[in-house]
Amino acid sequence: MNIEYNFAFFDEGSKREIRRATLKAIAIPGYQVPFASREMPIARGWGTGGLQLTLSLVGKEDSLKVIDQGSDESVNAVNIKKLIVLTTGIGVTDETAEATIIQSRHRIPETPLQEDQILVLQVPIPEPLRYYEPSEYETKKLHAEHEYSGAWLMLFEQIVNYGAMSTGADHPVMVHSRYVMAPSPIPRFDNPKLNQNNALILLGAGREKKVYAVPPYTKVASLDFEDYPFRVETFQDKCCRLCGAKDVFLDELLNDITGEASYQCNDTSYCLQRMNGKSKG
Amino acid sequence: MKLDLVHDIQAAYRKTLASMSRPGLIKNLRDQADKVAMEIDCFNSTLVLALMLFDTEVTFKICSEHEAEMAKLINQLTYAKATELESADYILILHDSKPGDLEKAFQMARSGDLLDPHKGATLIIETDVVCNDRNLTLKGPGIEKENYMDVTLTDQWVDWREEKNSEYPLGIDLIFTDRENNILCLPRTTQIIKQVVG
Numbered sequence: 001m002n003i004e005y006n007f008a009f010f011d012e013g014s015k016r017e018i019r020r021a022t023l024k025a026i027a028i029p030g031y032q033v034p035f036a037s038r039e040m041p042i043a044r045g046w047g048t049g050g051l052q053l054t055l056s057l058v059g060k061e062d063s064l065k066v067i068d069q070g071s072d073e074s075v076n077a078v079n080i081k082k083l084i085v086l087t088t089g090i091g092v093t094d095e096t097a098e099a100t101i102i103q104s105r106h107r108i109p110e111t112p113l114q115e116d117q118i119l120v121l122q123v124p125i126p127e128p129l130r131y132y133e134p135s136e137y138e139t140k141k142l143h144a145e146h147e148y149s150g151a152w153l154m155l156f157e158q159i160v161n162y163g164a165m166s167t168g169a170d171h172p173v174m175v176h177s178r179y180v181m182a183p184s185p186i187p188r189f190d191n192p193k194l195n196q197n198n199a200l201i202l203l204g205a206g207r208e209k210k211v212y213a214v215p216p217y218t219k220v221a222s223l224d225f226e227d228y229p230f231r232v233e234t235f236q237d238k239c240c241r242l243c244g245a246k247d248v249f250l251d252e253l254l255n256d257i258t259g260e261a262s263y264q265c266n267d268t269s270y271c272l273q274r275m276n277g278k279s280k281g
Numbered sequence: 282m283k284l285d286l287v288h289d290i291q292a293a294y295r296k297t298l299a300s301m302s303r304p305g306l307i308k309n310l311r312d313q314a315d316k317v318a319m320e321i322d323c324f325n326s327t328l329v330l331a332l333m334l335f336d337t338e339v340t341f342k343i344c345s346e347h348e349a350e351m352a353k354l355i356n357q358l359t360y361a362k363a364t365e366l367e368s369a370d371y372i373l374i375l376h377d378s379k380p381g382d383l384e385k386a387f388q389m390a391r392s393g394d395l396l397d398p399h400k401g402a403t404l405i406i407e408t409d410v411v412c413n414d415r416n417l418t419l420k421g422p423g424i425e426k427e428n429y430m431d432v433t434l435t436d437q438w439v440d441w442r443e444e445k446n447s448e449y450p451l452g453i454d455l456i457f458t459d460r461e462n463n464i465l466c467l468p469r470t471t472q473i474i475k476q477v478v479g
C-alpha cells in the first residue's frame with residue numbers, strides 16, 4: 001500500500017464523529033453539540049472548527065469557496081483551500097453561486113444562498129453566554145433552563161453605557177424560539193440573513209469542540225428590546241467606489257494624505273462579479 | 282462493485298444531511314445501497330446508514346426476527362455495541378420486527394436530558410414505501426411552508442412520536458428507509474398534522 005493522505009485529510013472515524021454530531025445539531029437548531037475534535041496540523045485560531053465540518057462534508061463532486069472576512073484571497077482562505085484541494089482534488093471557485101460548500105469566517109456572502117448549498121461558518125467562541133459566565137457547566141445549565149436574563153442584561157448594560165447596543169459583531173440570536181446562539185463574529189448586517197435562509201448553515205468551533213446548526217427556513221431573531229430594536233450597521237447614502245453597490249456591507253477606506261473616507265464592498269467576489277457584469281464604455 | 286467506505290459513505294451522508302435539514306425531502310441511496318454485496322436481513326440502505334454512523338463510540342438495538350444475527354453482523358462490521366432499547370444511541374426497527382416493537386421503541390428510547398438533549402436516540406425505521414403522498418402534513422424548521430409524507434405504517438406512530446417529543450428539546454429523531462432505498466428524516470422539531478378524514 002502506498003502512503004497517501006486520507007481523502008479529505010481526516011480518517012473516517014473523525015468524519016463519523018462530526019457527522020453524527022451534525023445530524024443532531026440540525027435536529028436541535030442553535031444547540032451546541034459537543035464532539036471529540038481531533039488535532040489539526042494547523043495553528044489554532046485558524047478556524048479548525050469550520051475546516052473540520054468542511055472535511056466531513058466534502059466529496060469528489062463538490063465545488064468549494066472559502067472566504068475570510070469577505071476575501072477569497074486572504075492567507076487563511078488560500079491555505080484552507082490548498083489543504084482541501086491537496087487532499088480531495090476538488091475544484092475551488094470564488095463565485096458564491098457556483099459553490100456547493102462555502103466556508104466562511106466573519107461574513108455571510110452578499111449573493112443570496114441557494115437550497116443546494118451549505119454554508120460553514122468558523123466560530124472562535126461558540127458560547128454566547130461566556131461573556132458573563134465563565135463556567136461551561138453553568139452555561140450548559142442556563143441553556144437547559146432557558147435562562148437567558150443574563151444575555152438581555154448584557155445588552156441592556158450596553159444601552160445604559162453607550163446609548164445603544166454596542167455589539168460590533170457576533171450579536172446573539174434566538175434560534176427557533178429556544179436557544180440563544182452566537183452567530184460567529186459576522187457583522188450585525190449579516191444577522192438577518194440567518195433568518196429563514198434557503199441554505200443549511202453549519203457552525204463549527206474547533207477549540208471548544210462544538211458544532212451547531214441553523215437549518216433552512218428556521219426562525220432566527222437577533223436579541224433586542226422593544227424600545228431599542230436591533231439595528232444593522234447602516235451606510236446611509238454610501239455606495240461602493242468600485243461597483244456602486246448600495247445595501248451591502250462596506251469597508252471604510254481612509255486616504256492617508258487627505259484623510260477622506262471612501263467605501264468599498266467587503267465581499268470582494270461579489271464586487272468583482274458586479275464590475276465584470278457591467279458593460280464598459 | 283464494492284461499497285466504497287470513503288466516497289459512497291460520503292455521498293450517502295450528504296443525502297441524509299439534506300433529508301434531515303429538510304424534513305419530508307426524500308433522498309435515494311440506491312447508488313450506494315446496490316453495492317452492498319451481502320445477504321442481510323435488513324434493507325441495504327439501512328446497512329449503509331449503519332456503516333455511515335456506527336463505530337466503537339456507538340450503541341445500538343435491533344428490533345427484528347433475526348435480532349441476534351443482525352446484532353452480531355453490525356457489531357462485526359462497525360464495532361458498535363448492541364445494548365437495550367433504553368440506552369441505545371440508534372434503534373433499528375427492521376421490516377421483520379414484531380408487532381408492538383415499534384411502539385415499545387418509541388416508549389423506551391432515550392430522549393436525552395436538558396443538559397444533553399443531543400443524547401436523544403435516533404430511530405431508523407424500515408417500511409415498505411416512503412413517499413410524499415398527502416397523508417401527513419409536516420411543518421417546522423427546514424420546511425418553507427409545508428411538506429407531505431406517508432409511510433406504510435398505521436398512523437399511530439405519529440401519536441407515539443408526539444408523546445415522546447412533547448418536551449422539546451428532549452426527544453428522538455427518525456430516519457425511515459424503504460425497499461427502494463429511499464430515506465426520509467424527521468428531526469424532533471417537525472410537527473406532524475394528520476389528514477382529517479372528511
Ligand SMILES: [Zn+2]
Pocket residue numbers: 240241242243244245264265270271272274
Ligand atoms: Zn463593490
